[in-house]
Amino acid sequence: MPSGGSGYAIEDRGSERVLRVQGREHHTYYSERLIRMLIERKGIERAPLYFPFKETRGRHFLERLFAYLAARGASSLTVLEVGCSFGHITEYLNDQPRVAVIDTFDVDQDFVEMTRAKLEDLGLAKVRQILHLTDAETTRLPFADHAFDLVLAVGVVEHLAPDDRHRYVDEWYRVLAPGGHLVILDTPNRAFPLETHSAGLPGIQWLPPRIAFVYARLVRPRFRGVRFEDFDRQGAWRNASLSECFPSIGRSAFEDATEEAGYGWRFFRDTARSRTRRALLPLFAVACRTLKMLGGPPSLALPYFNLVLRKREPADLTHR
Numbered sequence: 001m002p003s004g005g006s007g008y009a010i011e012d013r014g015s016e017r018v019l020r021v022q023g024r025e026h027h028t029y030y031s032e033r034l035i036r037m038l039i040e041r042k043g044i045e046r047a048p049l050y051f052p053f054k055e056t057r058g059r060h061f062l063e064r065l066f067a068y069l070a071a072r073g074a075s076s077l078t079v080l081e082v083g084c085s086f087g088h089i090t091e092y093l094n095d096q097p098r099v100a101v102i103d104t105f106d107v108d109q110d111f112v113e114m115t116r117a118k119l120e121d122l123g124l125a126k127v128r129q130i131l132h133l134t135d136a137e138t139t140r141l142p143f144a145d146h147a148f149d150l151v152l153a154v155g156v157v158e159h160l161a162p163d164d165r166h167r168y169v170d171e172w173y174r175v176l177a178p179g180g181h182l183v184i185l186d187t188p189n190r191a192f193p194l195e196t197h198s199a200g201l202p203g204i205q206w207l208p209p210r211i212a213f214v215y216a217r218l219v220r221p222r223f224r225g226v227r228f229e230d231f232d233r234q235g236a237w238r239n240a241s242l243s244e245c246f247p248s249i250g251r252s253a254f255e256d257a258t259e260e261a262g263y264g265w266r267f268f269r270d271t272a273r274s275r276t277r278r279a280l281l282p283l284f285a286v287a288c289r290t291l292k293m294l295g296g297p298p299s300l301a302l303p304y305f306n307l308v309l310r311k312r313e314p315a316d317l318t319h320r
Contacts, residue, residue, distance in 0.1 A: 006044065007021065007022070012032060012036055018062065021045075021224065030051065031121045033121070034118065037114050038086070038108075041114070043115060050086050050206050055153070057089065057186075058091065059305070061185045061186060064262040064267070068261035068262060070098060074106070077100050077101075077149045078103075079099055079102045079103070079149070080103050080148040081102060083105070083132060083159075084105065084149065085111050085115075086111055087130075090104055090127060093152075094124040096243075099264055101126060103148075105133045106132065107138065113253070121283045138168055139167040139171060140171065141175055144175070144257050146175070146177040146180075148176055150181050151175065153187075154185045155185070158239050164236075165240070166246075166247060166248040169248075170248055170249075173253060178314060180310070181310050183307070183309070185263075185307070186304055189243065189300070190240055191231050191300055191302055192301075192302065195237060197236055200210075201215060201220070205239045209232045209235070211229070213224065222245075222283075229260045253311065254309035254310060255312060258297065258298075258299060258306070261308040264302070264306060265285070269284075284301060287301035
């Protein structure tokens with residue numbers, strides 16, 4: 001029987017649930033409990049957007065990563081997922097035959113509880129723990145040195161406190177085993193002229209916070225009801241620099257396997273869907289090729305970083 005309130009209803013059909021909102025139906029395998037948790041956290045209009053995220057974000061971003069790892073003979077991987085959010089990436093990781101163990105955490109208590117609910121509802125057997133950490137605790141992770149073969153951060157770096165982001169990335173480096181991979185995906189590039197992640201305004205990511213706030217309020221009506229404190233605290237509009245995606249030791253700590261794994265320019269080209277992006281591909285191709293010829297990472301020419309970094313063995317660092 002349908003159940004609900006506040007303008008929506010949920011019908012349990014056994015193998016699936018149907019969320020009805022304003023005459024529209026949204027189908028999902030998630031439990032009614034999880035749907036209600038998501039609605040409470042994100043609101044009835046945004047909640048259905050999360051239903052397909054396992055495919056539209058999990059498979060979209062990670063399918064080629066696991067093809068690359070398979071080609072390298074990887075198996076029995078221990079994985080640290082940085083920022084579980086709604087747990088859609090956690091679900092995808094749990095399905096991968098080359099993954100043995102998953103640890104994950106988030107600073108958002110609501111999302112941690114949702115991912116824990118998924119663990120119970122869906123039987124995510126490879127998930128060892130889902131931790132709720134404070135921001136300070138994410139700069140001193142409760143894991144041993146070299147504990148993980150893969151550290152994965154999807155859409156995370158731009159949300160970190162902007163002052164010395166290396167504090168966080170240094171921890172990802174510490175817990176990653178030599179030869180393992182740090183994979184940073186879907187991270188907006190501060191060097192790209194158009195901020196495409198939050199405000200969608202050219203150059204806003206280069207401005208001081210107060211000026212950026214005025215700019216956003218003048219041009220984007222949705223920011224007019226936002227306080228500066230909230231705008232600044234949720235400062236994803238700053239995006240991320242390439243250097244902030246590396247530990248404080250610098251790029252010498254890693255081999256850049258981005259293009260080898262099918263990301264960077266190749267990912268941008270292969271996933272171009274909009275007419276505008278497809279039309280601009282020749283320009284992006286020239287920019288990426290030029291950067292590569294000059295010895296720079298092609299990713300610097302792209303609106304988002306999708307990086308695959310292989311941690312060097314100690315002997316490699318010694319001889320550099």
